[in-house]
Amino acid sequence: MTAQLTRKQMRTVWAETVVESLDADPRLVVLTADISSWFFWEAKKEHPDRVVNLGIREQAMIDIAGGFALAGMRPMVHTYGPFLIERPFEQIKIGLGHQDVGAVLVSVGASYDDPSWGRTHQAPGDVALLDTLPGWTVHVPGHEDEVAPLLRQAIAGDGRVYVRLSERANSEAVPVSDGFTVLRRGSRGVVLAVGPVLDQVLAATETLDVTVLYTSTIRPFDHAGLRDAVAGARPDVVLVEPYLRGTSAFEVGEALADVPHRLRSFGTWRDREARVYGTAEEHDRLLGVDAESLAASIGDFIS
Structure with a gap:
């Protein structure tokens, strides 16, 4: 019997890549707020001035990142999504954006990876919130093998980059690219899957005559890739994102501004909260983004 290899979590791959x-x-300096700081205990001995754990001081952490960037360093900042994007949003807006300096923000927790922590550890609106600020690149890897190339690209640059890690992953990686990857061709619509929802989308559309696009980089949005896909299919677009429903709807509208089209978006709710615990898979079913629910909804939409 062949032994099955144990897969690494995205966060582990992130830490290993950062240590390397x-x-x-x-230029690289790593700022943590207790979360995941244990990954860098050994690295701190080698680089005591470039590995800094600030404790639960997230607002200060962002402004300190801005200071490092102004000094010519490349700061990487990490904690749970709500503590990285929502709590210090003013500092992101001013300390990074208004000063026009770069940083790499890396979150864990996604929208509801571990619901037992409750609403305080959930940030389904993080990408939508960053959309209110100019100049952000947003990566949403769907597999652990997609993490390292996205990180290395982000570290080598100077811009403002958000990397949204998840504890959930697709069964297979898709080669990282700047735009959409076509995984399946069809004629009755286009389904766009972002990051770790790809397995559900592929299962849901297995018997449907649709084109399936995938991306691990949702900002900037690949307008040309969507237009090319729609040109070969009916202009019905389904958007499945692992965060707030409709976050990229305005980008679809921009891409197809001169193309009459219909759009259906799936993701976390906008009009109410899921005030329950349970598992991430149970939240999928509740929100209608599990494979069975998506199959029914997408089938109804394209028919």
Whole structure:
């Protein structure tokens, strides 16, 4: 019997990649807020001035990242999504954006990876919130093998980058690219899957005559890729994102501004909260983004 390899979590791949990059890139500085700081205990011995755990001081952490960036360093900032994007949003807006300096923000927790922590550890509106600020690149890897190339690209640059890690992952990786990857061709519509919802989308559309697009980079949005896909299919677009429903709807509208089309969006609710615990898979069913629910909804939409 062949032994099955144990897959690493995205967060583990992130930490390993960052430790390697600390050795290779003297610009890189890592800022944590207790969360995941244990990954860097050994690296801190080698780079005491470039591995800093600030405790639960997230607003200060962002402004300190801005200071490092102004000094020519490349700050990477990490904690749970709500503590990284929502709590210090003013500092992101001013300390990074208004000062026009770059940083790499890396979150864990996604929208509801571990619901037992409750609403305080959930940030389904994080990408939508960053959409109110200019100049952000947003990566949403769907597999652990997509994490390292996205991170290395982000570390090597100077811009403002958000990497949204998840504890959930697709069964297979898709090669990282700047735009959409076509995984299936069809004629009755286009379904766009972002990051770790791809397995559900592929299962849901298995018997449907639709084109399936995938991306691990949702900002900037690949307008040309969507237009190319719609040109070969009926202009009905289904958007499945692992965060707030309709977050990229305005981008679809921009891409197809001169193309009459219909759009259906799936993701977390906008008009109410899921005030329950349970498992992430139970939240999928509640929100209608599990494979069975998506199959029924997408089938009704394209028919």
